[in-house]
Amino acid sequence: MDFKDIDRLAAIVSHRDIDPGQVIFEEGETAEYAYNISRGEVRLYKLLPDGRRQITGFLGEGDFLGLVSDSTYAYGAEAMTPVELCSMRLTNLERLLADIPPVREKLLDMSRDELAAAQEQMLLLGRKTAREQLLSFLLHRLDQAESDAPESKLHLPMSRTDIADYLGLTIETVSRTFTALRDEGLIELPDTHTVVLPELEAVREAAGAF
Amino acid sequence: MDFKDIDRLAAIVSHRDIDPGQVIFEEGETAEYAYNISRGEVRLYKLLPDGRRQITGFLGEGDFLGLVSDSTYAYGAEAMTPVELCSMRLTNLERLLADIPPVREKLLDMSRDELAAAQEQMLLLGRKTAREQLLSFLLHRLDQAESDAPESKLHLPMSRTDIADYLGLTIETVSRTFTALRDEGLIELPDTHTVVLPELEAVREAAGAF
DNA sequence: CGAGCTGTTGACATTGCTCAAATTTCGTGG
DNA sequence: CCACGAAATTTGAGCAATGTCAACAGCTCG
Numbered sequence: 001m002d003f004k005d006i007d008r009l010a011a012i013v014s015h016r017d018i019d020p021g022q023v024i025f026e027e028g029e030t031a032e033y034a035y036n037i038s039r040g041e042v043r044l045y046k047l048l049p050d051g052r053r054q055i056t057g058f059l060g061e062g063d064f065l066g067l068v069s070d071s072t073y074a075y076g077a078e079a080m081t082p083v084e085l086c087s088m089r090l091t092n093l094e095r096l097l098a099d100i101p102p103v104r105e106k107l108l109d110m111s112r113d114e115l116a117a118a119q120e121q122m123l124l125l126g127r128k129t130a131r132e133q134l135l136s137f138l139l140h141r142l143d144q145a146e147s148d149a150p151e152s153k154l155h156l157p158m159s160r161t162d163i164a165d166y167l168g169l170t171i172e173t174v175s176r177t178f179t180a181l182r183d184e185g186l187i188e189l190p191d192t193h194t195v196v197l198p199e200l201e202a203v204r205e206a207a208g209a210f
Numbered sequence: 211m212d213f214k215d216i217d218r219l220a221a222i223v224s225h226r227d228i229d230p231g232q233v234i235f236e237e238g239e240t241a242e243y244a245y246n247i248s249r250g251e252v253r254l255y256k257l258l259p260d261g262r263r264q265i266t267g268f269l270g271e272g273d274f275l276g277l278v279s280d281s282t283y284a285y286g287a288e289a290m291t292p293v294e295l296c297s298m299r300l301t302n303l304e305r306l307l308a309d310i311p312p313v314r315e316k317l318l319d320m321s322r323d324e325l326a327a328a329q330e331q332m333l334l335l336g337r338k339t340a341r342e343q344l345l346s347f348l349l350h351r352l353d354q355a356e357s358d359a360p361e362s363k364l365h366l367p368m369s370r371t372d373i374a375d376y377l378g379l380t381i382e383t384v385s386r387t388f389t390a391l392r393d394e395g396l397i398e399l400p401d402t403h404t405v406v407l408p409e410l411e412a413v414r415e416a417a418g419a420f
Numbered sequence: 421c422g423a424g425c426t427g428t429t430g431a432c433a434t435t436g437c438t439c440a441a442a443t444t445t446c447g448t449g450g
Numbered sequence: 451c452c453a454c455g456a457a458a459t460t461t462g463a464g465c466a467a468t469g470t471c472a473a474c475a476g477c478t479c480g
Binding site: 160179 | 429
């Protein structure tokens, strides 16, 4: 991307702050903006008519949000922490993308990565036990964080409810499984939102590969 | 796409026949070819080390297969029926795609559609009951088939085992749920691989929206 | 200090799984 | 076309993992 392109991009972005728990957009809503997360953590989810929720992913700093081709969002998005978004009108963005091939390449790659992650999650939801699911989840978070976190210490910004809705479980099962893993010595729980994995090898084994 | 492009495309495709049950490629294998399905039905799946299987999708005539960006396939693929494939070397294909913008656009759209389908499947796997899953599955198949099948009659080329591995259930649960739905009058089962949905409205209701 | 979350734990219910057997379907050879 | 064996499907009985409902504990914020 050269300077001219960067200028064009800068011209169409603006800023948006979201409080924790606030909806960024809802499933089915007409898609007007796409976002890049400057700061904070976001959950994506789908709902059934009776309120059952499946969280389809967690996003963090640097991730893109709402890049859809048809006119509505396929899922809802909510801030889990204070979030700063860099927002772009989809119409402007599409026009821009059409002109900058490397960006389109990147977009396709990102989309394929997301798809691979979604398929991994299907395997988790369809075929793993609660214990394997939770361990896989922790390993996955650890992989993503690995850059800044030095050892196997992990911060979980989301609530037990969010974890449950991500793994297709209830909060009680998540809580019990955390306790069981702690009692086995596979994990440590210094506080509710912090997990330490002292035996990575054993955890990988017990998660059913990952 | 103009004639020149079509010629270039024709120059790099070749043909491959696969027998039912044969592996087309395996997860983790180095990705050499991408395919388009000329005829037949294919299942995509991921495996756990102990053999548990999650089918991530069923593909049919016209669908693309193995379009990956990194060097290995993210899932395995097997023929469910006799399959005819139109195969292309990924290296050639990538070079070609780089030159034909509309094809790339199409590819990105397809990838996004697949992602939306994957998220819908996560909702199904994580939050729906066996009954809702099976009904959702039937409605989904019906939607896809809708073009040629006149009424609500549906052919299921896959085995009960495949359906179970797609829905994250066991074959026994699939079988029992089929029977229960038949006894309730929500579906008819003229034979094992044929389902009739005489009350589409009621089915949609019972599937938890779709 | 009390109200209201969030998370944990307990007792029990239920869905879906496991193991086993009966039944049907289907391919193959006579 | 029929018979036979193998495979797929269905059905049954009991069980285990996970869900439901309820009580309790810990923390945060006014």
